[in-house]
Amino acid sequence: RFEINFESGCVAARLEINLRQKRLHDSMEYADGTSARAKDGTPLPVGPVLYASSKYISGSCASENKDFMACKASNGDPKACMSQGQAVIRCVNSILTKVDSACPKELTAFSVCLDTHANKFEECRKEQSAFEGCAGAP
Numbered sequence: 001r002f003e004i005n006f007e008s009g010c011v012a013a014r015l016e017i018n019l020r021q022k023r024l025h026d027s028m029e030y031a032d033g034t035s036a037r038a039k040d041g042t043p044l045p046v047g048p049v050l051y052a053s054s055k056y057i058s059g060s061c062a063s064e065n066k067d068f069m070a071c072k073a074s075n076g077d078p079k080a081c082m083s084q085g086q087a088v089i090r091c092v093n094s095i096l097t098k099v100d101s102a103c104p105k106e107l108t109a110f111s112v113c114l115d116t117h118a119n120k121f122e123e124c125r126k127e128q129s130a131f132e133g134c135a136g137a138p
Contacts, residue, residue: 037108042097056095
């Protein structure tokens, strides 16, 4: 995509940004150059992937999250809630595996877009639509 803005003289800057975004999506890397996937090919459970999958995680892991938060609220010792925390992690990893199995390219493209645009969903609607269209309703 190439945009020209004669009033502000931003042609070169916009071209560079668009080329950089294309490289990010083609290589499936985050803005800092790290891979969006682990060596085994699974998505890394980091901020952009979790944001991209948040609708699916929140619905499917609600009871695990509720139990964990209730435990934290009633205990001053973080060790007391280890089993509930592990249940949340297992649930999240299960959801990530499911959505990634169904839509690996769409999940990665959406999470890379979110990373590129500081997790602003409004900047990634095209990737969000493709991911949610592939993954189905949460």
